[in-house]
Amino acid sequence: MRGTTFMKIATRIAARLAKAAVVLLAILVLNFLLIHAAPGDPAVVMAGEAGATDDVFLAQLREKFGLDQPLYMQLGKYVWDVLHLDLGFSYRQQMPVFDLLMDRLPATLLLTGSAFAVSLILGVAAGVLAASRVGKWSDTLISTVALLFYATPLFWAALMGVLLFSVVLGWLPPFGYETVGSGFTGIRRALDIAQHLALPALSLGLFFMAVYSRMTRASMLEVAQLDFVKTARAKGLSRAVIERRHILRNALLPIVTLAGLQAGQLVGGAVLTETVFAWPGIGRLMFEALTQRDYNVLLGVFFVSAAMVIVFNLITDLIYGIVDPRIRAQ
Amino acid sequence: MKRILAAVVASFLAVAPSLADPVAGGRANVVIQPEPPSLMLGLVQNAPAQQVAGNIYEGLLRYDTKLNPMPSLAKSWEVSDDGLTYTFHLQSGVTWHDGQPFSADDVVFSADVFLRKTHPRFRAVLDHVESITAPDAGTVVFRLKSPFGPFLNSFEVGSMPIVPKHIYEGTDFATNPANNTPIGTGPFKFAEWVKGSYIKLVKNPDYWDQGKPYLDEVYWHVIPDAASRAVAYETGQVDILPAGSIENFDIDRVKALPNTCITQSGWEFFGPQSWVWLNNRQGPTASKEFRQAILYALDREFIRDSLFNGLGQIPNGPFAGSTRYNDTDLKPWPYDPEKAKALVKASGYKGEVLKLVPMPYGETWMRLAEVIKQNLADVGIKVEIVSTDVAGWNQHLSDWDYDLSTTYLYQYGDPALGVSRSYVSGNIKKGSPWNNVEGYSNPKVDALFDTGAGTVDPAERKAAYDAVQKILVDEVPNAWLLDMGMPTISRCSVKDLVTTGIGLNDGFKNAWIQK
Amino acid sequence: MKDFWHRFRANKGGIIGLALLAAIVAVALLAPLLFPGNPWKMVARPFVPPFEGMKFPLGTDTVGRNVAAGLAYGGRVSLLVGLVSTLAALLIGIPVGALAGYFGGRIDDLLMRVTEFFQTVPSFALAIVIVAIFQPSVVSITLAIGIVSWPPVARLVRGEVMSLRQREYIEAAILQGLSTPAIILRQILPNAVSPIIVMASLMVASAILLESSLSFLGLGDPNLMSWGYMIGAARTVIRQAWWLSLFPGVAIVLTVLALNLIGESLNDALNPRLSRRRS
Secondary structure (H helix, E strand, O other), X not given: XXXXXXXXXXXXXHHXXXXXXXXXXXXXXXXXXXXXXXXXOHHHHHHHHOOOOOHHHHHHHHHHOOOOOOHHHHHHHHHHXXXXXXXXXXXXXXXXXXXXXXXXXXXXHHHHHHHHHHHHHHHHHHHHHHHHOOOOHHHHHHHHHHHHHHOOOHHHHHHXXXXXXXXXXXXXXXXXXXXXXXOOOHHHHHHHHHHHHHHHHHHHHHHHHHHHHHHHHHHHHHHHOOHHHHHHHHOOOOHHHHHHHHHHHHHHHHHHHHHHHHHHHHHHHHHHHHHHOOOOOHHHHHHHHHHHOOHHHHHHHHHHHHHHHHHHHHHHHHHHHHHOHHHHHO | OHHHHHHHHHHHHHHOOOOOOOOOOOEEEEEEOOOOOOOOOOOOOOHHHHHHXXXXXXXXXXXXXXXXXXXXXXXXXXXXXXXXXXXXXXXXXXXXXXXXXXXXXXXXXXXXXXXXXXXXXXXXXXXXXXXXXXXXXXXXXXXXXXXXXXXXXXXXXXXXXXXXXXXXXXXXXXXOHHHHOOOOOXXXXXXXXXXXXXXXXXXXXXOOOOOOOOOOEEEEEEOOOHHHHHHHHHOOXXXXXXXOOOOHHHHHHHHOOOOEEEEXXXXXXXXXXXXXXXXXXXXXXXXXXXXXXXXXXXXXXXXXXXXXXXXXXXXXXXXXXXXXXXXXXXXXXXXXXXXXXXXXXXXXXXXXXXXXXXXXXXXXXXXXXXXXXXXXXXXXXEEEEOOOOHHHHHHXXXXXXXXXEEEEEOOOOOHHHHOHHHOOHHXXXXXXXXXXXXXXXXXXXXXXXXXXXXXXXXXXXXXXXXXXXXHHHHHOOEXXXXXXXOXXXXXXXXXXXOOOOXXXXXXXXXXXXXX | OHHHHHHHHHOHHHXXXXXXXXXXXXXXXXXXXXXXXXXXXXXXXXXXXXXXXXXXXXXXXXXXXXXXXXXHHHHXXXXXXXXXXXXXXXXXXXXXXXXXXXXXXXXXXXXXXXXXXXXXOOHHHHHHHHHHHHOOOHHHXXXXXXXXXXXXXXXXXXXXXXXXXXXXXXXHHHHOOOOHHHHHHXXXXXXXXXXXXXXXXXXXXXXXXXXXXXXXXXXXXXXXXXXXXXXXXXXXXXXXXXXXXXXXXXXXXXXXHHHHHHHHHHHHHHOHHHHHHOO
């Protein structure tokens, strides 16, 4: 029994991975074409950074980075390289894109991961609270605040956060990943990073916190009307037990779906957050790469973030299977 | 007036060497914006690379605020009477950061081999050079083909950085792994670079100039957002804000903070001037009357006061105020919308919409484009702003695909180095946003610029350049906006930071922190 | 209809939202009457603080432009971008969803792969790239927002169509020999319209947010005054002139809030059974 269930899950994962690989390849090709359609010759940009230029210099740069080849040759080479896990070389940063991404990825994962956790935990908690006191003032308060957060632009929230907590109150550092040159190690360093993380993670998580709390509330209220909950009530189970075992568990299903979708949004939102907070992650790297026409880096960021979304979706899928017994039985 | 006076006093105070004795030790925290692509100054010479690596590498000369040469790796020099032979005597006891001895061979290799291949601006200087030789380990001789007026202005660290021959000879310069750990002769050694975060330089204990540098280490912080950079100064994370680190709107607030000094000195060598490219080839801007109308229509004082925080001077023509041979008799054109309207009419303008491609270097430049658009709308000229990023802007200019575009360029103190390149017809070439992009072509102007560059006699040069300025100011190939003021903001306790016309680019050699 | 209005009215939020939106639309429409000329005109000295007289009730900006005028004209742009980009998203999403849901099988598979593709690429990042490539203008921004926001529409429509497809009246229509386009357009879609309307009202809101985010990064249309642009431009002076980023920010929050409130009430009024979809 256990074995077959496991086999089923494994098959599902394999099928999904195969599909994901196709999607990933399509993303690679489409992005490649899209990005190369952009006006702006990377050689000219690089030359521009040198502050002066002449034909010799431009030709040298083009040859060095293979920009003198026809587009389909460049595409072919790129796809071939990626299949060998080689994401190419960054024109501007003078290092392999893979290394560059690995340098920056931890910061983004930390930021998005914290934002995800914060929004999910606080959002669901607020939603449960509101649902259990539906119609009371605390419900009204939570719902109103959620509605406001939901309507607030992320960058605006971030700026106002900096203004209030860093400039006026001086509680939190306004930007950065850690105190540079502090020489902190171990716990001290972790605390330092956590302090820097607070504002970015909160402002990035704000929107989804609102989404989760609204969704949890609505979902809980809906499930509470279903027959099996009424039965449980009739059986005389305590309110807390019903809420936890019956309502919340079922109400979580749509939230799990949404959480999977959020992953992709977070990476995009990271562009804004990382810019405002000078967070050294891949979101900022992407925006810089775009303005510098550093194609390989840009493609690499898309590749990695798409891969992240796929992994998140896969995890969502698995969790879904655990939370919802019906899917597992299928 | 008061503001100007204050600025003058402030700059005087900052430039004058402090009277107290320097003390050794301490760390400087500096903003670097944007993050340089590389610190190998022989390969990359953009502004941030020069600012950091100018303290790792050295040139043969430095320049004071009046642009007179000062010793650096060369302790003395002579120019022959015919202006064809330049002899440099090098400092003794100089070693590279890896311990190898430095000699005249390194200079010859740098100039003749390395930079000839990698440095477009220096390559233009090399066109005038016949030979570079090292008669002995302490002497380098440059022989010129013909006299070149500004030759002695070409030896600062950004124009001609000296790179180690023993590391680069016979290698592919661009891919040499040593590029990631630059080795120079300068007062600071490269220590660490955490990309996207900071660059750390440490004191070179074996520096040839005994006793210097005073600082133990210099951290260059990468902070991509201008507002965050201002906050970094306020909260004490950085102590030095090079020009351009923070938005102009923020300068007044930041400079009013306690223990804060501001200077506009340290940029004389570069003398940046901003202007509006006018496409002289096609459309309404091909007409001289129309171009003159534009210059009359721009409210340059308003632009300076509200966008550039009152910093800088309204230029009287194509020569920046700090550039040699600027004709001080010329007066800037006044803001005169009525005259502009009349000239627009006279030019036969039929309401075509002009494409304005603004330089995408931050908020100030976007606001500038908006003000230009409105100024021109007020005299009946229709403008549409095409916004692009740096790559797109470069492309528009390189392909001459624009009607109006904003920019600023360095003049390197001498018209032959930094002015003529934007006006001589030999420099009309697609593919670069830094040459004669506007397509102005006038044989008389070409000849006069040639005369000015081809002699070392100051009087002859002045005569030629006076004549050039008269012609250009009348023809308005570009609409000159501003000789830009470049404020360096720092804690007052950081002393002797800006002591030369190159400013921060090699400023940490002398800098020290008062306890 | 009367029934609908009755149910809509039952939700206080919906009424508040409607009133808010009406006020915002009115100001936007009347902008040329309220503030003759154009919002770019430099009318006073820079940085006049708000509430210092009736002439510039909301103050002036970095180069002396009237903030109130900017807000009024900006409302036109924000609303227009929100509306048109939502229409664009619907124009892509509805056909894709309808075809996938109606035909199922391979077509469904293919279309859903495409949808998945667009959901896998981080949407904001894709929008940035599209705008940068086609150069920032109101057209490229609208297009980019439309392109990144259609997948949810497709999924919603597909789900609706799939369940409607099983209904008896559709089977009957097929047996009657009605053409497939006729069935989809006349029989199925009209019955799926309620959830689409609800979703569309929420999409306008998120499109306005997206537009402001693009402008914040400097990717707005430089020839049009929009709220997003105003905040982007004000961000560097946030500490000298708080009002420059506050007022447009409030305008965005109010508009988005109004649209959300309306969307929710619509949801309650149109399809109570679907209230779960609300997010």
